[in-house]
Amino acid sequence: MSLRRAHIVYILFILICTQTFAEDGSQLWLRFEKVSAEISAKRTIKTKSVDPTVLLAKQELEDYWKGNNVELLIDRKLTKLKDGFKITSSGSKLQIVANKPAGLLYAAYHILQKQNEGAEITHYNVEEIPSYDIRILNHWDNLDRTVERGYAGYSLWKWAELPQVLSPRYEEYARANASIGINATVLNNVNASPQILTPEYLTKVKALADIFRKYGIKVYLSVNFSSPKVIGGLENSDPLNKDVQLWWKNKVKEIYQLIPDFGGFLVKANSEGQPGPQDYGRTHADGANMLADAIKPYSGMIMWRAFVYNPTKEDRAKQAYQEFVPLDGQFRDNVIIQIKNGPIDFQPREPFTPLFGAMRNTAQMVEFQITQEYLGFSNHLVYLAPLFKETLDSDAYADGAGTTIAKITDGTVRKISKSAIAGVANIGEDVNWTGHHFAQANWFAFGKLAWNHQLSSEDIAKEWLKLTFTKDETFVKDVTDMMLTSRETVVNYMMPLGLHHIFAFDHHYGPEPWGNMPGGRADWMPWYYHNANEKGVGFNRTTSGSNAVVQYNEPLRSLFNDIQTCPENLILWFHHVSWDHKMKSGLTLWEEICTHYDRGVQDVRAYQRLWDKMESYVDAQRFKEIQSKLKIQIKDAVWWKDACLLYFQTFSRKPIPYYIERPI
Ligand code: GCW
Incomplete structure (x- = not known):
């Protein structure tokens, strides 16, 4: 070999090694081993479907499934599965049935994850129906690629290059989400630039939606309530103004022509300086319903945020309840009120927002913050599943004991046309996606809990550790303990x-x-x-203070009100x-x-x-x-x-x- 050739071989060798062994965290929890040609020759992965999502599920199994034969089936009658799946083993094959193509993809990731854990999957019978219909990330990404409260670098979305240049990370992002059941994403900040709705940006949004579709992910956008005025040139953005209504109808039509499966809008209105219906003496319901009517023909959703507070004499913790409870029953059925888990703002610990359950005739969803705005950014190791679960498992006593936030928001106790749960994303263009390697666990945990809110924080931590690092028992046990206590530590x-x-x-x-x-x-x-x-x-939020306690149902009201019975971990919140x-x-x-x-x-x-x-x-x-x-x-x-x-x-x-x- 000439010196020159040896040199090239050496460089290639180094390149291959760094590719294979680069442990920069970029692979997240997706570290499945490719199957050998020998194994893949021994088993078949079959499907009659030609749907791109089903073919993707098939491909993932072809590449990584080491078990026996698999058959992927869609059964249009099994609507009760929603986008879940059913796996049964018969003879030497696994049969996977879903009602929707995405269900088969989730099943594929499910068995690959189980395989990684070393589970016995030759005889495997399981049925999984997701807790929430819409499992959505909220990106607080601005169009200049800065990310509000983002601690993992600039935004993943390279708006200036889109739609011509498509970063490979768009697809990797979609795959990571699909692998944990996330099926929706809001691309831009709730402090929304009206520009996102211009034709120029909509073609960029379309490019992303086209990539995400195969992974079962729908795109949503945050919209600025003043858009008709700012980019439409209308006199105002009053929701009762016919021209404004028409403007939104046309805008929605334009969006659906580009993106037929577009999810809907997320709106921050009359909050922290954002425009909204109250600018025209209208209510949140007037604003939300106007958008809901425009998007209804396409089955789109309006997620309307309840994060509102003003510098009045009133305790900030009481304000969302005061503004929204009187509007109960006035919202269209494709509106869902998006409520932060706590009444102030993603603090290390808050009681749950009492608005949950207080609106009996309005769909509600929880908004969690995965990005660590108030938890040491991407510098502190804080595992958030215990925080998420603390809220979901809280009993609001809305219809007596057992009315937990999980049951209120997943449609168990009140009928909801579509249930949803949101997490403010902690993702950016950092090589490891989230800044801190352990912050990946919070993205993972959000997805897992959105899929099944009954899972324990411990099981999720263990699964993530095994997928992300190693299955070694000592490691998994000790590091799980660290993760589980880390929220209380912060x-x-x-x-x-x-x-x-x-x-x-x-x-x-x-x-x-x-x-x-x-x-x-x-x-x-x-x-x-x-x-x-x-x-x-x-x-002092007791009856002798701001009286915020009155917004909670009994027995919580009395429990929080009395310094002797108030849980000590909230004592200075209420007293x-x-x-x-x-x-x-x-x-x-x-x-x-x-x-x-x-x-x-x-x-x-x-x-x-x-x-x-x-x-x-x-x-x-x-x-x-x-x-x-x-x-x-x-x-x-x-x-x-x-x-x-x-x-x-x-x-x-x-x-x-x-x-x-x-x-x-
Ligand atoms: O948590 C606060 C943040 C703001 C954020 C706002 C909101 C997007 O400090 O940065 O704005 O809440 O949730 O709207």
Whole structure:
């Protein structure tokens, strides 16, 4: 071999190695092993369908399925399956039946994931019907590719290049979503630019929709309520104005001509400065229904957000309920009210929003935040399944005991024409998609819970770890424990016992309980939420305070209202509590606060030690990157502890217990 040829061979070798062994996290949880030619010659994957989604399911199985023969069938009568599936084994083959093509694709990923876990799948019988009809990501991506509250780089959508240039990541994104059952995506920020509805952008949106379709994913758009005026040149955007109604009808028609399976619109109206129907003296129902009527002929949906609050004298936590409950029953059946899990704003811990269940004749859906706006961005390891489940499993007592948020929103207790659940995406163009390798688990967990809200946080964590890292038992057990406690850990070092929104102004990263801006909006100031003074700390939302408790059904109302029965993890959410108040532990409130902050710090230190022990189980790149992130997390945890305790101490005037880690 000439020197030159040897050189080329060597370069090729390096390229192949880096391709095969690149452990940059770009493959997410999709690390199935290709089957050998020998295995694939031994079994058949059959289908009569020529639907592109079914053929994709077939291809995935051809490539990765090591088991016996598989037959993929569509049964148009089995509507009760929705887009789920049924797997039965008969003789030497698996038969997979679905009502919709996407069901077969989900089944394919299901058995590939089970195969990875080492499950016995030769005799496998299972039926899966998804908890929610629409399992949707909300991207807060702007058209200039910045991402509001995004911590994984710029937006995946390269608007300037679309529709001519199609990044391979569009398809990888769709595949990752399909593999966890996500079937819808809102491409752009709820603080929506009207430009998204121009013909120029709609052809770009179409290009993405065309890629996602095969993966069973429908595209939705956030729309700006003023679009008729801003890009349509109309005099106003009043929902009762006939010209405005016609403008939306035509716009919807234009969209469906390009994208026949377009999902619908997501709307943030009259919230944080966004335009809306109230600008014209109309209600949220007037606005939502006008859009709903325009999109109804195409079976489209309107997701109308309930995240509204104004700088009034009224407690911010009460405002969504006050604005929306009087409108109950007035919304069209293709409108669904999208409600954040907590009444303030994606805090480390909040009680559930009392609006859930309070609107008896209006479809409602939960909005979770997967991106970690208030949880240390993509720097902190925080596994969110426990947070999601805490809300879904909360009993709202809307129709007596057992009326959980899950059952209210999935259509079990109230009929809903289409049920839905949304997660604000944590995805960007970072090589590993989410900034922190462990943040991938939150994307995964959202999809898994949207598919089946009965799954446990633990099972989801284990499945993700096995797919993403290794099946080694020690690794899976220890790292699962770390993941499961990580949400409580962040609550402890940021905002224990129901404290909330004491973040640094605007960017929401570090602590700033002292934050104040003369003349600024009170409800954007941390003291509005913590109310610390010489007597104590916390927001009095009881009957003697803002009376937010009244928005909860009994027995919760009384439970939260009484300091003796209020769960301690929410005590400062509902009560202004004296520094000397005796907690269940026997400590005073002040000591208890100190202890929680310290525990948060100690637990992150324990995660560091644990992760160090995992070095031999993980590839060097991901090991080091996670190790480095934990260094940021511990620095931040100490910062939170010191800042908050020193600040609150100026009011409590009590010593910091000796056992709390120094320096403070
Ligand atoms: O959480 C707050 C964020 C805003 C966001 C808003 C919302 C998209 O700080 O950045 O805007 O909520 O949910 O509309």
